[in-house]
Amino acid sequence: EPEVTQTPSHQVTQMGQEVILRCVPISNHLYFYWYRQILGQKVEFLVSFYNNEISEKSEIFDDQFSVERPDGSNFTLKIRSTKLEDSAMYFCASRAGGGELFFGEGSRLTVL
Amino acid sequence: DQQVKQNSPSLSVQEGRISILNCDYTNSMFDYFLWYKKYPAEGPTFLISISSIKDKNEDGRFTVFLNKSAKHLSLHIVPSQPGDSAVYFCAASYTGTASKLTFGTGTRLQVTL
Numbered sequence: 001e002p003e004v005t006q007t008p009s010h011q012v013t014q015m016g017q018e019v020i021l022r023c024v025p026i027s028n029h030l031y032f033y034w035y036r037q038i039l040g041q042k043v044e045f046l047v048s049f050y051n052n053e054i055s056e057k058s059e060i061f062d063d064q065f066s067v068e069r070p071d072g073s074n075f076t077l078k079i080r081s082t083k084l085e086d087s088a089m090y091f092c093a094s095r096a097g098g099g100e101l102f103f104g105e106g107s108r109l110t111v112l
Numbered sequence: 113d114q115q116v117k118q119n120s121p122s123l124s125v126q127e128g129r130i131s132i133l134n135c136d137y138t139n140s141m142f143d144y145f146l147w148y149k150k151y152p153a154e155g156p157t158f159l160i161s162i163s164s165i166k167d168k169n170e171d172g173r174f175t176v177f178l179n180k181s182a183k184h185l186s187l188h189i190v191p192s193q194p195g196d197s198a199v200y201f202c203a204a205s206y207t208g209t210a211s212k213l214t215f216g217t218g219t220r221l222q223v224t225l
Contacts, residue, residue, distance in 0.1 A: 004155070033212075043156065043201060043215040056212055091155050100146055101213060103155030 002026045004104035006092050012110045016081050021107045023075045023092030032075045033093040033101060034067065036060070043091065049075065082111045115139045116204050118216035125223055131189040133219050135202030138183065142204040146213065147176060147187045150199045159200075160187070192223045 005024045013019050025032050034046040047057040049067055066078045075094075079086055089108050093101040117136045125131045133147075143164040148156035162169040162176045162185070169176050175188045189196055202216040 035213075035215075042217040043203075043213075045212050045214065048212055093155075100158040100161055102158065103148075105155045106153070108153075 004092055004094055004102050006090075006104035006107050008107055009105070010108040010110070012112065013082055015084060015111055019079045019082055019086075019109060021077045021079075021090050021092075021109070023077070023104055024073055025075055025092065025094030026096075026102055027073075029094035029096050029102075031055075031095045032067075032069070033095075034077045035091045035093060035103075036088040037091065037106075038085075038088045046077075046090075079109075082109075084111050087111045114217075115142075116202055116214050116216040118200075118202055118219050120219050121217070122220040122222070125192045125221065127194055127223055127225050128191045131187075131192045131196065131221055131223070133187040133189075133200050133202075133221065135185045135187075135216055136183055137185075137204050139204070139206070139214075140183070141206040142214075143207055144205045145176070145178060145185050146203045146205075147174075148201045148203060148215075149196075150201060150218070156201060189221075192221075194223050194225065197221055197223045 007022045032049040035043050037043045045058050047061045048055045064080045069075050089106045091106045092104045095101045115138050146161040147159040150156045160171050160174045160176050162178050167178050178185045199218045199220050201218045203213040205213050
C-alpha cells in the first residue's frame with residue numbers, strides 16, 4: 001500500500017540551527033501539507049502546497065519556515081533558525097484530488 | 113481559537129460494547145468532517161469521513177453521525193475491540209481551503225477486556 005514517508009524519524013538540534021525535514025508523498029498525489037503536534041496538544045496545520053507553490057499557511061508558518069519540492073518527489077520543510085518552542089512532532093501529508101489526507105509517521109524535532 | 117472541540121480527553125469502554133466519541137465545531141463554513149486514529153509515535157490514520165450533505169456514514173464497525181444544526185458529530189464504534197485503543201481526532205475542513213484540516217484535541221480511547 002502506498003504511504004507517505006518521512007525522514008528523519010527523530011532529530012535533535014541546538015537552538016538557532018537550521019533543520020530540514022524531508023517527506024516523500026504518495027506518488028500520484030497533488031496536494032502536500034505539513035502539520036505539527038506539540039506534545040500533549042492538538043495537531044496543527046502549518047502549510048499546504050499545490051502546483052509548486054504555497055496555497056495556504058497558518059500564523060505559525062512565519063519567515064523562519066519554508067517549504068519546497070526540489071525534485072518532483074521530495075517535499076521538504078526547512079526551519080531556518082530553530083527555537084525551543086519548535087520542538088514538536090512534524091507530520092507530512094498528501095492527498096490526490098479530493099478526500100482524505102494521508103499522513104506520514106512523523107519526524108520528532110527536539111530543540112535544545 | 114478552538115474551532116473543533118473534543119471535550120472528553122479520555123474514554124474507557126469494555127470490549128464488545130459501543131464506543132461513542134463526540135466532537136463539536138463552531139465554524140459553520142465547515143462542510144467536510146473526518147475522524148483520524150493515532151497510535152503513539154505514528155501519524156494519524158484516516159478512519160471515516162462525512163460530507164455536510166449527509167447525516168450518517170457507515171463503514172464496517174465505524175459510523176459517523178453529523179448534526180449540522182447542533183454543529184456536532186460523533187463516531188460510534190461497535191463492537192469495540194482492544195486494537196481500537198488509540199487517540200481519536202476529529203477534523204474538519206471547508207471548500208476552498210485546499211482541504212486544510214482543523215483538528216480537535218483528541219480523545220484517548222481505552223478498550224478494556
